[in-house]
Amino acid sequence: MDFQAVEEKWRKKWLESGLWKSKAVEGKPKFFIHFAYPGVSGFLHVGHMRGYSYADMIARYKRMTGFNVFFPVGVHASGNQAIGFAKKVNQGDEKWINYLKANGASDEEIEKMKEVDFVVRYFMNKYKEYWELFGFLADWDSLACTVFPDYNKFIQWQFRKLKDKGLLVKKPYVAPFCPNCGPVAIDPSETDISKGGNAEKQEFTVLKFDTGKGYYLVAATLRPETVFGQTNLWVRPDVEYVKARVGNEVWVCSKECVEKLKLQREDVEDTGERVKGEELIGLKVIAPGAERKIIVLPSEFVDPDFGTGIVTSVPSDAPYDYQALMDLKKNKELLDRYGLREEVEALEIIPIIRSKEWGETPAKKICEEMGIRDQNDPKLEEATKVIYKAGFHTGVMNENCGEYAGMKVEQAKEMVKQKLIQEGKADVMYDLSEEVICRCGARVLLKKTPDQWFIKYSDKEWTEESKKHARIMNILPEEYYKNMPGVLDWFQDRACARLGNWLGTKLPFDERWTIEPISDSTLYPAFYVVSRFVNTGKLQLDELTDEFFDYVFLGKGSAEKPVWEEVKKEFEYWYPVDINLGGKEHKTVHFPVYVMNHVAILKPEHWPKGIFVNWFVTGKGGKISKSKGGASASPQEAAAKYSVDALRFYYAHVASPFVDIEWREGIVTDYKKHVENLVSTVEKLSSFNGVDFGIDEWMNARLDKHLREYHEFMNEYDFRKAINSVFFDLLKDLQYYEKRGGNSRKTAERVIEVLLKTMAPFTPFVCEELWQRTGHDGLISASEIPTPEAVNEEALEREEIVKRVEEGINNIMKITRVKPSKITLFVAPEWKRKALVKALELGSPKQVMSLMEEFKEHKAAAKFLQFVSKKYHELRKPLSFDGELKALEEAKDYFEKTFNAEVVVMNAGESGHEKALNAVPGKPAILLE
């Protein structure tokens, strides 16, 4: 079969059919599903298609089981990604342009991508193409984009609602900031930045050391509790330090530090005075907390770009300090130059914290253990981490730490810091743990915004209400359901808007601010209903007033135009959302705010009903990155290579949606074979032309069983199990059916119907094609999946007996290497059945042997009851003697043909043969001769 041609054909037919269009139908059950729309972030790869495909599968299944389905899609373009892309094209960034070309962008398109608007439209259309390629029956009329004016109006309405409810607050905030681009996000995927994705914002305690000369030396530390062990200060002799006015004090620190401080507080001013590090050496200053005079010493490891450029030395607990001190003590020449020999030689380590593992002078211990060479040894970084961690969790403050003596470091840390700040001996500053460079090339620093807008997710009542609702939601997987209340509790206020030039919606009451990408994507499923009306020209942009949204979403006011009424009806029909599907990356970001915003703004009957979280497709050893990903994992290439059906089949079946899967070409190839197998199976079935006989009863019972299981599993969205039943198990059954001589046309037709319809949600193209080829009219996608008849359990059990006998004969033949000419099957006599039933009624194997009394007249009674007792939990109520006999008699021809031997069936009770005693109800004894 030419899969690509078939796909093309049905894509077109589906589009023409309008099956994807959604309209409220009074009285018909509805199903609203969507996935968290992708951000404009480059081309997608096969990994992204996994989750999206799940949404389409569910939508298709629901559509084929009597639901009216709404499956809208959208694109998220807020933020600065598209801006960045346009900038790259403008700059002629070769890497980026090659990437665009490799993914099929034409020269004209690339030229046009100098415009941000075009970038957005280009990728939006691209994403839509992927979805169409994969056969989605999505409501294309509802397509929404977060930077389009209609969407903006909706978001502005939403933010006015939040503000009215007092859920927007302003407070100071410190965040990464680029001097050119404004606020940036630091995350490992490095969307906004080009370097430093793993940097963390750290809060330093700035210790102020009084020089007695009208200015302070300042040192930043992450370990304020170690102030008691300070022995000296470190400065770099070659660095020129700055005297800066901070409030009404004068601080001495590095130039870089002044720049950072300026971003974090308003009262910083460079006095223009400079002081060389050298000049500070030998100075005596008062160490805050320790309250004693310590000396300023030279060192090499101090980085003017980190902290304040001056370091307080705690050689007991800081490996760098310890090593620098040791180095200095050895360096007589240097000491003599500064005339510090005596004082430095007299410096002693002051133990202040003790821990089980590292004792009282951890820095010394670890430096010795790790064999640190000198203060420039890179291993010091690691040593510092180890000691910091151990000290923080297991450390206890020593007696020489005043009121903190005996206290755990974990506790003391914060208390010491607070006290120092209170007493005016310390302050706070923020710095990044490593260098961060913006996409534009500038250095990213931390900046304080005094009046940052936040959404007040910390609100107690709101959180509680949301948690309460989450409990009645259908959240998959189960672990996430259990986790959701915790996530909602953990979710604190979120900065929701940023200054500067970003794509997105302006805050309606303060247009300097652009709403940040997460915050403008919380209530948007509601907007899909509206966007359909806008896209089809039934609503004009200027009609999207607050009154309109109030009326449609909240039922407030009255319809100014008839179309308002219509939109409202649609909204009320489709809402709430049945499933919001998204990747696991949304677990602690999008989903909680999605729930909370619904709870805050909409009526309870419109709060979301379900969340479905899917995991990723990874490359070898990591994520397939869409920005770095090659064309090999592109949806188009994969589709051409394996067929879309094979890919969808792969997603649905290869593993649970709730685990990561590794993209392996060989595995996908297997699924392509399975699709081919589906085709050939249906072709074969079409040629069946016989009539029903015994085995058809079994085949039909199996079909019913598979159908029943299929629907059960699909209701839990367990695609893998559903497919196992209705595809893999069914094909096995079919093989067996043929082996047993089945060839009924009627049965074959039923198999075809069940197979194609149940598989249609997963492999829609090939099912549609085969449906047509087997002479059916209409779209299979628009048909109903059959529901099962009552399963004929007895027919199933009869065949199980036949299978057991066949297996038994094979076993015995193999072991004995006997090729029998006569096979005798001994059917367990009636009394054994009676005994078995009675035993099962006892409910436990314990008392089984007490039945001995009743059956003692039978020679095999003891042996049989022992067997029953032992296998108690495996045994089930047996078929009647006649039923078993019938099964074997019917299969007699089959056995004779298979084993080429005479087959005799008889009542074990009427045979004197020793083997006959082994007969068990449902499992005849076998004699080969």
Place this chain on the structure above:
RNA sequence: GCAGGGGUAGCCAAGCGGCCAACGGCGCCAGGUUCAGGGCCUGGUCCCUUAGUGGGUUCGAGGGUUCAAAUCCCUUCCCCUGCACCA
């Protein structure tokens, strides 16, 4: 650190109190198929035993609950993910 998830046979991966020596796939072994193009089918794949429905040792490690544990509880080791102006 805080929060969450996980460790199952050579590998991937189901199972989550009895029907489990443990689904399925890959790999490997044997056999079949007038079979040559990343085929298909049958059987085997922890050890032993055997005219089949039997025994022993397994599900990171160590304890415990139970008539019964891969499955529940405790302790312990190891791995992964998230931690917020990122979608």
